[in-house]
Amino acid sequence: MSKKQRQPWDFGRFLSTLNDFELIPLVSDLKKLFKSTDRSSPKQQNSTMGIILVTGATGGVGKRVVARLLSQNYQVRALVRDKEAAKPLFDDKVELVQGDVTRPETLTPRLLDNVVAIISGVGTRVQPVEGDTPNRDKYYQGVKFYMPQVVDSPQQVEYVGMKNLIEVVKKGIRSDTKLLFDFTHPTEQIKAIWGAVDDVVMGGVSESSLRLEQNQAVFSGNVSTANNGGFASVRTKNLTPPLDLSEYEGIELNVQGDGKRYKFIIRCEGKWDGVGYSYSFDTFANTPKTIRIPFSELIPVFRAKTVPEMGNFDPSCVYSMQLMQTKFEYDGALNPKFSPGLFRLEVSSIKAYGRNVNTPQFILISSAGVTRPGRSDLNIEEQPPAVKMNDQLGGILTWKLKGEDVLRQSGLNYTIIRPCALTENPGNKALIFEQGDNLKGQVSRDAIADLCLQLLRWPEACQKTFEVCEDETPDQGQTKQAIAALTTD
Incomplete structure (x- = not known):
């Protein structure tokens, strides 16, 4: 030329x-x-990670799970009952979808678009009986036990709600792909x-x-x-x-x-x-x-x-x-x-x-004690209050167990966490894991949130149900080995 x-x-x-x-x-x-000094510019999100759906995102553990996912640059979608009420609780990078697990018509297939895993903290709302204490927070923080009452129907939330959610999840989630760039959103x-x-x-x-x-x-x-x-x-x-x-x-x-x-x-x-x-x-x-x-x-x-x-x-x-x-x-x-x-x-x-390593698709935060009501080998008076008051609380633990069974029978890769009594303490202690539902003790909500994020990456956690509480010793980084040693369901 x-x-x-x-x-x-x-x-x-x-x-x-x-x-x-x-x-x-x-x-x-x-x-x-200028990027490091400009506080008004949004934090760069790693758009190459798949979406994690969090249900029960406004709860004590759920809010912590969302915060930790964002800190590790995951894209987060949260299922909430009231979108406007939830907005003040979250960073603007959280995609809020309004829906209710007890109302299947609100759980549209769109909920699972490009979702690679679900962390579910949905649970029956429990609060002190009206007039029992002027400070509701004390009950939730485990400072002192107050007479509780359920706000929702445990059967609808823990069992029917889980069935509704699993039905949508099974249709919408795939285990063999990882979304890198989603240009549809x-x-x-x-x-x-x-x-x-x-x-x-x-x-x-x-x-x-x-x-x-x-x-x-x-x-x-x-x-x-x-x-x-x-x-x-x-x-x-x-x-x-x-x-x-x-x-x-x-x-x-x-x-x-x-x-x-x-x-x-x-x-x-x-x-x-x-x-x-x-x-x-x-x-x-x-x-x-x-x-x-x-x-x-x-x-x-x-x-x-x-x-x-x-x-x-x-x-x-x-x-x-x-x-x-x-x-x-x-x-x-x-x-x-x-x-x-x-x-x-x-x-x-x-x-x-073409994923050839399976990790959990669905992580359920359940509760220790779900099998204990009615067990003849246990002294009921030595059990935590939730076990002793299961009937008065609408059979909450019984329905949680039925919800677990729905997940175990779903065909999904799952992990079911059964925390002992949840506290507001720092999550810096070593964790104790057991199976058989006999473990007692306490565990920090922070520790459970951290555990959920770890389990997302561990094939060793698939198809396992376990109880967890805190030890008195500092965390020594042995969690993965302990999870690997557990028996599959």
């Missing part, structure tokens, strides 16, 4: 690309400084993590963007071969920390294209211009398509040249992902479906698929 045929190069857009991906040291350092966090990387970085004039519109992401633009260019792409900034997808087989894209061939590129190193692992896929015009990209079929490339000596893709440290429209295939070959000009690829989600 002669100099007269060359098109003007947009140096400003080149600098903008480097700046967006923090490749200009001074500007990047200044941006980080776009957020500012998702928008901020993606940016354009076009051939302007090599002197070309192609231009593209990723727009969030109508419950999808639209990768579109104009590819030009001028100035020896010919590619446009959008790429994530480096994920910090990198994702560990070693439990999965590959990446799943849900797209609708324009009949052209595209590339998906994923990187297991944090370098800007390093080796990527690429996969080409074809689309059909205006036709939805699910693209499954096995990790084993990813091709190591450096600037469209294959580098087989780099070996297989390492899914344990995923730093970035990229979508590309390009005239280049591999090693000098051309994309057979390429034509310069406008292009459009609509993306609804990016997931990891």
Whole structure:
């Protein structure tokens, strides 16, 4: 191409690309400084994690679970009876869905959209008998026992409610996928993590963007071969920390294209211009398509040249992902479906698929003592008040046990936690785990909330029911080993 045929190069857009991906040291350092001092800007959420649904989120343990999930950058959806009343209790990053487990018509399939696990703290509301104490908080904090009464029907909440919830969960949750980017529910966090990387970085004039519109992401633009260019792409900034997808087989894209061939590129190193692992896929015009990209079929490339000596893709440290429209295939070959000009690829989600390690899908916070009412081998007078007053409280423990049974028979991967008496103490003590429902003692709500988050990641916890209380010794980090030693149901 002669100099007269060359098109003007947009140096400003080149600098903008480097700046967006923090490749200009001074500007990047200044941006980080202002981010750290600007208290008005929202905390960046890790949009690459699946959604955790929390039920009973306004309760003592539920609120703590939500706070801890947010601190670890999970996306959180909370099922609440009264959305407006719940808003003051939560960060604005919590997605509130109004519904009631006792009313199945309020539990729509939308509740489970892109949910990877549920932590349920739903329980019958119990409060002191009116006039028994002017300070209700004392009862909940276990400072002194006051005469309690139930506000709800234990049968409806603990048993029927669990049946209603499980029915929706079984239809809506999948165990073999992990949602990485959900473009059907776009957020500012998702928008901020993606940016354009076009051939302007090599002197070309192609231009593209990723727009969030109508419950999808639209990768579109104009590819030009001028100035020896010919590619446009959008790429994530480096994920910090990198994702560990070693439990999965590959990446799943849900797209609708324009009949052209595209590339998906994923990187297991944090370098800007390093080796990527690429996969080409074809689309059909205006036709939805699910693209499954096995990790084993990813091709190591450096600037469209294959580098087989780099070996297989390492899914344990995923730093970035990229979508590309390009005239280049591999090693000098051309994309057979390429034509310069406008292009459009609509993306609804990016997931990891083929999970080969099962972790809990449903964590239920139940109660110690659920099997004790009516047990002939126990002295009822030596049991906690809730056991002795089970009948007066509407059979609350009996119905909790029936609710547990619904979960055990559901076919889901579950863990059932039976805490002993809950307290407001700091959760810094070692935990004691037993099975058989004979354990007595106390345990901090903080400790139970921390335990729930740990169990989300432990296959050792699946299909197990256990009681838990605190020891007098400090936590020694032995919880995982203790859970692994428990017997499955």
